[in-house]
Amino acid sequence: MKVSIDATRCRGHALCLGRAPEAFEFLDLEDRSVVRDGAEALVSEDDFLAAARECPERAIVVDLDGADGGTDP
Amino acid sequence: MTATERVAEPRHEISFDHHSAEFRDSCPEVVRRLHASGCPLGFSSEHDGFWAIYGYDAMYDAVQDGELFSSAHSAAVPKGVPRAPYDDPLIPIDVDGPMVQEYRRVVLRWFSPGGANAAEPRIRALATELVDTFIERGEADISQELLTPLPARLILELLGWEADRWSEWIQWIHAAVHDRTEHPDEAGEAVVNIYGSITAEIEKRRGHLGDDVFGDILRARFDGEPFTEAQVVGFAFLLLLGGMDTTAGLTGNVVLELDRRPELRQQLIDDPSSLPAATEEFLRHDSPAFGLYRTVTRDTVFHGQQLRAGDRAILMFPAAGRDPSHFEQPDAVDLSRSGNRHMAFGLGAHRCLGSHHARVMFRVMLGEILARLPDFRVVGEAVRFPDAGDVYAVRNLPIAFTPGPR
Secondary structure (H helix, E strand, C coil): CEEEECCCCCCCCCHHHHHCCCCEEEEHHHCEEEECCCHHHHCCHHHHHHHHHHCCCCCEEEECCCCCCCCCC | CCCCCCCCCCCCECCCCCCCHHHHHCHHHHHHHHHHCCCCEEEECHHHCEEEECCHHHHHHHHHCCCCEECCCCCCCCCCCCCCCCCCCCCCCCCCCCHHHHHHHCCHHHHCHHHHHHHHHHHHHHHHHHHHCCCCCCEEEHHHHHHCHHHHHHHHHHHCCCHHHHHHHHHHHHHHHHCCCCCHHHHHHHHHHHHHHHHHHHHHHCCCCCCCHHHHHHHCCECCECCCHHHHHHHHHHHHHHHHHHHHHHHHHHHHHHHHCHHHHHHHHHCHHHHHHHHHHHHHHHCCECCEEEEECCCEEECCEEECCCCEEEECHHHHCCCCCCCCCCCCCCCCCCCCCCCCCCCHHHCCCCHHHHHHHHHHHHHHHHHHCCCCEECCCCEECCCCCCECCEEECEEECCCCCC
């Protein structure tokens, strides 16, 4: 699984942090969320998918076939 | 999905006026009727003609395309239906392009999630203090005594202005929003007062800027240049508009809903941890902020409809939250709803800057009501602002409850 947030779509609603706070980090001064380093190893697929479903901008991309790992997109 | 196609369908005419008494008195029914009309947007001949966008997918496409749907406002190309009661653009809501983010950045440290979390203790203290003033009476106008003063005082405190003057500011802001269509002279007079008072605040700060939102606006530089006085006024005016009217409106709508739905109220009392999720569902169901406008910049076909350059459009974000093609049982409040991609704060570049504060204020005010006035009931008449076209909200909401200790 590989999860990323499209920085051009994220508009800082911060709803992903409400759904999976351990998976995301909010950059206050950039007005957007990012995936925490290594979060794919700690957070379940279901939680990521749930967070993606809450994002009104549809900015969270969950690639279930992607390689494991936690690089910040 | 293709938002724009080459060939237009016949124009979808709707009989609709968001400033009408019908919209105020039967808003959910009017929105239901629009969704049932078979097109996600429609053209109304009221107010010299405008598009109303209410369908969920059309709304998503409209906000993502800021080049087609311009947010710019000026005396030459005024925005709004009818036009806004001021000439200079409010910053950043009346601006297009990359400067939107540059302008937002000036105050982001205050309005970020971190900023809202930092404000929560103050919001709690204000809620407690305000409820203390009436809890021994067993009755209150909850709108006038809690829901309106709390956000108003908070935005004044954030700006670094005198919070004790909240009621004067509120009168002007309410007139500018709710009287602008029926009583444009009164709205115009309120705007003059708002401009004059913001200008006086600028004068007060010459030479000693505070560690507050207003100080950051006055300190901001773009290519070395500060904002002009008109830009400072426009920025502060927007913060007052956003800060003073909408969160009060949301919370009033929800108090009314909970008065009609005792089982829902009990659910929240029994499980206060459901408040964050409930906040999103209430935002979807009861958001008051209908009056967001755009101007079409070129001729094109959008969701089957022929738009023309210069056409005006209202983006009815709360209506998108009630779109049955996107939300199952959209008129029901379902605290366990998942995938709740509501649009109460708008979407895209202009997403409500105060949304994080709004969530905290709503959650704290509702929590305070449920904890300290759990058996409240609406007594007498809930009086809505006569014009609900921009903000669908109650002005007066008299409640009674078992008196409690301060």
